[in-house]
Amino acid sequence: MASTQLKPDRRQGFDYTYDKRLYDCLCDGHARPVRDHFLDVLLWVITC
Numbered sequence: 001m002a003s004t005q006l007k008p009d010r011r012q013g014f015d016y017t018y019d020k021r022l023y024d025c026l027c028d029g030h031a032r033p034v035r036d037h038f039l040d041v042l043l044w045v046i047t048c
Contacts, residue, residue, distance in 0.1 A: 025033040 019037075022034070022037050025037050
């Protein structure tokens with residue numbers, strides 16, 4: 001993949017990035033916030 005196609009964080013040298021909100025939901029150990037997060041992302045993708 002050409003460097004111009006990489007996300008800004010990857011172009012700056014970061015090998016990995018993560019979704020902090022999802023990570024925090026997973027660490028809390030409850031399913032509902034994880035499900036709600038995925039629904040929010042899905043709604044955001046649909047409306048873009």
